[in-house]
Amino acid sequence: MLFKQIPIMGFAPPARLAEVAEQNGDLAAVGLDASAFAARSARYNAFIERLAAQNSAILVNPADSLCDAALCHVWRRKTGVLYIDHEHLGLTGVRATFAPLIEQLYGGRSEGLPGGSP
Numbered sequence: 001m002l003f004k005q006i007p008i009m010g011f012a013p014p015a016r017l018a019e020v021a022e023q024n025g026d027l028a029a030v031g032l033d034a035s036a037f038a039a040r041s042a043r044y045n046a047f048i049e050r051l052a053a054q055n056s057a058i059l060v061n062p063a064d065s066l067c068d069a070a071l072c073h074v075w076r077r078k079t080g081v082l083y084i085d086h087e088h089l090g091l092t093g094v095r096a097t098f099a100p101l102i103e104q105l106y107g108g109r110s111e112g113l114p115g116g117s118p
Helices: 013-022 034-055 091-106
Strands: 031-033 071-073
Touching: 031 034, 034 071
Parallel strands: none
Antiparallel strands: 031 071
């Protein structure tokens, strides 16, 4: 299993979200421009795609759940804060991003996963 690039923010998401919230701003508008991310990660993602194809590996693209056409988000209304710093997803971000993969691999069972059943 190989992973494409996770969007790396050029700022500390928790701090930026706090600033925006303090000003009664739109938390959903905080993030990284999706086209800038796509351009910046294109070489790495192309390499990972070739590697996956050569090795018949499962390819996972975190941007599919973190980004829409305009923005790679650091916060989602029903999920909350996705990042703990500029380049690391928090547990809520991991769950939101990889839920489809976990469902596929574990059939929805969360035993032994962080925040799952014991």
